[in-house]
Amino acid sequence: MNNEKTVSVLNDLLNITNDRIEGFSKVEDKVWDTHSTLKADYDQMVSQSQTMKSDLIRLINECGGNADNTTSTAGALHRAWIDVKNSLSGDKDESTLGNVxxxxxxxxxxxxxxxxxxxxxxxxxQVVSDHLHHLKSSYARFENLDELN
Structure with a gap:
Protein backbone atom coordinates (compact mmCIF):
# COMPACT_ATOMS: atom_id res chain seq x y z
CA MET A 1 0.00 0.00 0.00
CA ASN A 2 1.37 3.37 -1.01
CA ASN A 3 1.21 5.72 1.99
CA GLU A 4 1.33 8.78 -0.30
CA LYS A 5 -1.92 7.71 -1.95
CA THR A 6 -3.49 6.98 1.42
CA VAL A 7 -2.43 10.37 2.76
CA SER A 8 -3.77 12.10 -0.36
CA VAL A 9 -7.18 10.41 -0.05
CA LEU A 10 -7.34 11.14 3.68
CA ASN A 11 -6.40 14.79 3.10
CA ASP A 12 -9.22 15.06 0.54
CA LEU A 13 -11.61 13.74 3.19
CA LEU A 14 -10.16 16.15 5.74
CA ASN A 15 -10.88 19.03 3.35
CA ILE A 16 -14.45 17.76 2.88
CA THR A 17 -14.89 17.44 6.64
CA ASN A 18 -13.58 20.98 7.11
CA ASP A 19 -16.07 22.12 4.44
CA ARG A 20 -18.78 20.42 6.46
CA ILE A 21 -17.70 22.19 9.66
CA GLU A 22 -17.51 25.54 7.86
CA GLY A 23 -20.95 24.99 6.35
CA PHE A 24 -22.42 24.17 9.75
CA SER A 25 -21.12 27.48 11.08
CA LYS A 26 -23.35 29.27 8.55
CA VAL A 27 -26.61 27.86 9.94
CA GLU A 28 -28.30 30.64 11.85
CA ASP A 29 -29.86 30.03 15.26
CA LYS A 30 -33.25 31.33 14.10
CA VAL A 31 -33.62 28.22 11.91
CA TRP A 32 -34.23 26.27 15.09
CA ASP A 33 -37.32 28.35 15.91
CA THR A 34 -39.03 26.55 13.02
CA HIS A 35 -37.19 23.22 13.18
CA SER A 36 -36.55 22.70 16.89
CA THR A 37 -36.90 18.91 16.53
CA LEU A 38 -33.74 18.84 14.38
CA LYS A 39 -31.55 20.92 16.72
CA ALA A 40 -30.23 17.97 18.76
CA ASP A 41 -29.42 16.03 15.56
CA TYR A 42 -27.67 19.07 14.16
CA ASP A 43 -25.62 19.58 17.32
CA GLN A 44 -24.61 15.92 17.14
CA MET A 45 -23.50 16.39 13.51
CA VAL A 46 -21.34 19.35 14.48
CA SER A 47 -19.71 17.40 17.31
CA GLN A 48 -19.30 14.35 15.11
CA SER A 49 -17.55 16.46 12.46
CA GLN A 50 -14.93 17.53 14.98
CA THR A 51 -14.34 13.89 15.94
CA MET A 52 -14.08 12.90 12.27
CA LYS A 53 -11.56 15.68 11.71
CA SER A 54 -9.43 14.47 14.62
CA ASP A 55 -9.61 10.87 13.36
CA LEU A 56 -8.46 11.88 9.88
CA ILE A 57 -5.57 13.99 11.18
CA ARG A 58 -4.47 11.08 13.38
CA LEU A 59 -4.58 8.64 10.43
CA ILE A 60 -2.64 11.04 8.20
CA ASN A 61 0.03 11.44 10.87
CA GLU A 62 0.22 7.66 11.40
CA CYS A 63 0.87 7.25 7.66
CA GLY A 64 3.74 9.72 7.89
CA GLY A 65 1.87 12.51 6.11
CA ASN A 66 1.12 16.12 6.88
CA ALA A 67 -2.52 17.06 7.39
CA ASP A 68 -3.88 19.65 4.95
CA ASN A 69 -6.19 21.21 7.52
CA THR A 70 -7.95 23.55 5.07
CA THR A 71 -11.22 23.57 3.17
CA SER A 72 -11.60 22.70 -0.50
CA THR A 73 -11.90 25.24 -3.29
CA ALA A 74 -15.16 23.65 -4.37
CA GLY A 75 -16.51 23.96 -0.84
CA ALA A 76 -15.53 27.62 -0.65
CA LEU A 77 -17.25 28.32 -3.96
CA HIS A 78 -20.35 26.47 -2.80
CA ARG A 79 -20.51 28.46 0.45
CA ALA A 80 -20.17 31.71 -1.52
CA TRP A 81 -23.01 30.60 -3.79
CA ILE A 82 -25.12 29.75 -0.73
CA ASP A 83 -24.51 33.23 0.68
CA VAL A 84 -25.68 34.82 -2.58
CA LYS A 85 -28.65 32.48 -2.88
CA ASN A 86 -29.69 33.06 0.73
CA SER A 87 -29.51 36.82 0.29
CA LEU A 88 -32.06 36.49 -2.54
CA SER A 89 -34.23 33.76 -1.02
CA GLY A 90 -37.47 34.50 0.78
CA ASP A 91 -37.35 31.38 2.94
CA LYS A 92 -33.84 31.28 4.37
CA ASP A 93 -34.67 28.55 6.91
CA GLU A 94 -35.64 26.00 4.26
CA SER A 95 -32.79 27.08 2.00
CA THR A 96 -30.25 26.81 4.82
CA LEU A 97 -31.38 23.35 5.86
CA GLY A 98 -31.54 22.29 2.22
CA ASN A 99 -27.89 23.24 1.96
CA VAL A 100 -27.12 21.02 4.96
CA GLN A 126 -12.40 0.98 8.72
CA VAL A 127 -12.40 4.53 10.11
CA VAL A 128 -13.67 5.97 6.81
CA SER A 129 -16.38 3.30 6.70
CA ASP A 130 -17.46 4.26 10.24
CA HIS A 131 -17.53 7.94 9.22
CA LEU A 132 -19.61 7.08 6.15
CA HIS A 133 -22.12 5.26 8.34
CA HIS A 134 -22.49 8.40 10.52
CA LEU A 135 -22.84 10.62 7.46
CA LYS A 136 -25.59 8.45 6.01
CA SER A 137 -27.40 8.46 9.34
CA SER A 138 -27.32 12.26 9.63
CA TYR A 139 -28.34 12.63 5.98
CA ALA A 140 -31.37 10.42 6.59
CA ARG A 141 -32.54 12.68 9.43
CA PHE A 142 -32.44 15.80 7.27
CA GLU A 143 -33.27 14.60 3.74
CA ASN A 144 -37.06 14.72 4.12
CA LEU A 145 -37.49 18.24 5.47
CA ASP A 146 -40.76 18.75 3.60
CA GLU A 147 -42.35 15.97 5.65
CA LEU A 148 -41.42 17.74 8.90
CA ASN A 149 -43.44 20.87 8.14
Whole structure:
Protein backbone atom coordinates (compact mmCIF):
# COMPACT_ATOMS: atom_id res chain seq x y z
CA MET A 1 0.00 0.00 0.00
CA ASN A 2 1.37 3.37 -1.01
CA ASN A 3 1.21 5.72 1.99
CA GLU A 4 1.33 8.78 -0.30
CA LYS A 5 -1.92 7.71 -1.95
CA THR A 6 -3.49 6.98 1.42
CA VAL A 7 -2.43 10.37 2.76
CA SER A 8 -3.77 12.10 -0.36
CA VAL A 9 -7.18 10.41 -0.05
CA LEU A 10 -7.34 11.14 3.68
CA ASN A 11 -6.40 14.79 3.10
CA ASP A 12 -9.22 15.06 0.54
CA LEU A 13 -11.61 13.74 3.19
CA LEU A 14 -10.16 16.15 5.74
CA ASN A 15 -10.88 19.03 3.35
CA ILE A 16 -14.45 17.76 2.88
CA THR A 17 -14.89 17.44 6.64
CA ASN A 18 -13.58 20.98 7.11
CA ASP A 19 -16.07 22.12 4.44
CA ARG A 20 -18.78 20.42 6.46
CA ILE A 21 -17.70 22.19 9.66
CA GLU A 22 -17.51 25.54 7.86
CA GLY A 23 -20.95 24.99 6.35
CA PHE A 24 -22.42 24.17 9.75
CA SER A 25 -21.12 27.48 11.08
CA LYS A 26 -23.35 29.27 8.55
CA VAL A 27 -26.61 27.86 9.94
CA GLU A 28 -28.30 30.64 11.85
CA ASP A 29 -29.86 30.03 15.26
CA LYS A 30 -33.25 31.33 14.10
CA VAL A 31 -33.62 28.22 11.91
CA TRP A 32 -34.23 26.27 15.09
CA ASP A 33 -37.32 28.35 15.91
CA THR A 34 -39.03 26.55 13.02
CA HIS A 35 -37.19 23.22 13.18
CA SER A 36 -36.55 22.70 16.89
CA THR A 37 -36.90 18.91 16.53
CA LEU A 38 -33.74 18.84 14.38
CA LYS A 39 -31.55 20.92 16.72
CA ALA A 40 -30.23 17.97 18.76
CA ASP A 41 -29.42 16.03 15.56
CA TYR A 42 -27.67 19.07 14.16
CA ASP A 43 -25.62 19.58 17.32
CA GLN A 44 -24.61 15.92 17.14
CA MET A 45 -23.50 16.39 13.51
CA VAL A 46 -21.34 19.35 14.48
CA SER A 47 -19.71 17.40 17.31
CA GLN A 48 -19.30 14.35 15.11
CA SER A 49 -17.55 16.46 12.46
CA GLN A 50 -14.93 17.53 14.98
CA THR A 51 -14.34 13.89 15.94
CA MET A 52 -14.08 12.90 12.27
CA LYS A 53 -11.56 15.68 11.71
CA SER A 54 -9.43 14.47 14.62
CA ASP A 55 -9.61 10.87 13.36
CA LEU A 56 -8.46 11.88 9.88
CA ILE A 57 -5.57 13.99 11.18
CA ARG A 58 -4.47 11.08 13.38
CA LEU A 59 -4.58 8.64 10.43
CA ILE A 60 -2.64 11.04 8.20
CA ASN A 61 0.03 11.44 10.87
CA GLU A 62 0.22 7.66 11.40
CA CYS A 63 0.87 7.25 7.66
CA GLY A 64 3.74 9.72 7.89
CA GLY A 65 1.87 12.51 6.11
CA ASN A 66 1.12 16.12 6.88
CA ALA A 67 -2.52 17.06 7.39
CA ASP A 68 -3.88 19.65 4.95
CA ASN A 69 -6.19 21.21 7.52
CA THR A 70 -7.95 23.55 5.07
CA THR A 71 -11.22 23.57 3.17
CA SER A 72 -11.60 22.70 -0.50
CA THR A 73 -11.90 25.24 -3.29
CA ALA A 74 -15.16 23.65 -4.37
CA GLY A 75 -16.51 23.96 -0.84
CA ALA A 76 -15.53 27.62 -0.65
CA LEU A 77 -17.25 28.32 -3.96
CA HIS A 78 -20.35 26.47 -2.80
CA ARG A 79 -20.51 28.46 0.45
CA ALA A 80 -20.17 31.71 -1.52
CA TRP A 81 -23.01 30.60 -3.79
CA ILE A 82 -25.12 29.75 -0.73
CA ASP A 83 -24.51 33.23 0.68
CA VAL A 84 -25.68 34.82 -2.58
CA LYS A 85 -28.65 32.48 -2.88
CA ASN A 86 -29.69 33.06 0.73
CA SER A 87 -29.51 36.82 0.29
CA LEU A 88 -32.06 36.49 -2.54
CA SER A 89 -34.23 33.76 -1.02
CA GLY A 90 -37.47 34.50 0.78
CA ASP A 91 -37.35 31.38 2.94
CA LYS A 92 -33.84 31.28 4.37
CA ASP A 93 -34.67 28.55 6.91
CA GLU A 94 -35.64 26.00 4.26
CA SER A 95 -32.79 27.08 2.00
CA THR A 96 -30.25 26.81 4.82
CA LEU A 97 -31.38 23.35 5.86
CA GLY A 98 -31.54 22.29 2.22
CA ASN A 99 -27.89 23.24 1.96
CA VAL A 100 -27.12 21.02 4.96
CA UNK A 101 -28.72 18.13 3.07
CA UNK A 102 -26.76 18.98 -0.10
CA UNK A 103 -23.50 19.11 1.87
CA UNK A 104 -24.19 15.79 3.60
CA UNK A 105 -24.84 14.13 0.23
CA UNK A 106 -21.58 15.53 -1.17
CA UNK A 107 -19.69 14.22 1.88
CA UNK A 108 -21.30 10.78 1.50
CA UNK A 109 -20.22 10.64 -2.14
CA UNK A 110 -16.64 11.68 -1.27
CA UNK A 111 -16.34 9.11 1.51
CA UNK A 112 -17.76 6.36 -0.71
CA UNK A 113 -15.32 7.30 -3.48
CA UNK A 114 -12.46 7.12 -0.97
CA UNK A 115 -13.50 3.61 0.07
CA UNK A 116 -13.91 2.53 -3.56
CA UNK A 117 -10.48 3.90 -4.53
CA UNK A 118 -8.57 1.02 -2.96
CA UNK A 119 -5.98 3.53 -1.74
CA UNK A 120 -6.73 3.25 1.98
CA UNK A 121 -4.96 1.06 4.49
CA UNK A 122 -7.22 -1.46 6.26
CA UNK A 123 -7.23 0.71 9.42
CA UNK A 124 -8.02 3.85 7.41
CA UNK A 125 -10.74 2.05 5.47
CA GLN A 126 -12.40 0.98 8.72
CA VAL A 127 -12.40 4.53 10.11
CA VAL A 128 -13.67 5.97 6.81
CA SER A 129 -16.38 3.30 6.70
CA ASP A 130 -17.46 4.26 10.24
CA HIS A 131 -17.53 7.94 9.22
CA LEU A 132 -19.61 7.08 6.15
CA HIS A 133 -22.12 5.26 8.34
CA HIS A 134 -22.49 8.40 10.52
CA LEU A 135 -22.84 10.62 7.46
CA LYS A 136 -25.59 8.45 6.01
CA SER A 137 -27.40 8.46 9.34
CA SER A 138 -27.32 12.26 9.63
CA TYR A 139 -28.34 12.63 5.98
CA ALA A 140 -31.37 10.42 6.59
CA ARG A 141 -32.54 12.68 9.43
CA PHE A 142 -32.44 15.80 7.27
CA GLU A 143 -33.27 14.60 3.74
CA ASN A 144 -37.06 14.72 4.12
CA LEU A 145 -37.49 18.24 5.47
CA ASP A 146 -40.76 18.75 3.60
CA GLU A 147 -42.35 15.97 5.65
CA LEU A 148 -41.42 17.74 8.90
CA ASN A 149 -43.44 20.87 8.14
Missing amino acids: VFGEKAAIDAYQDALDSGDLTPQSA
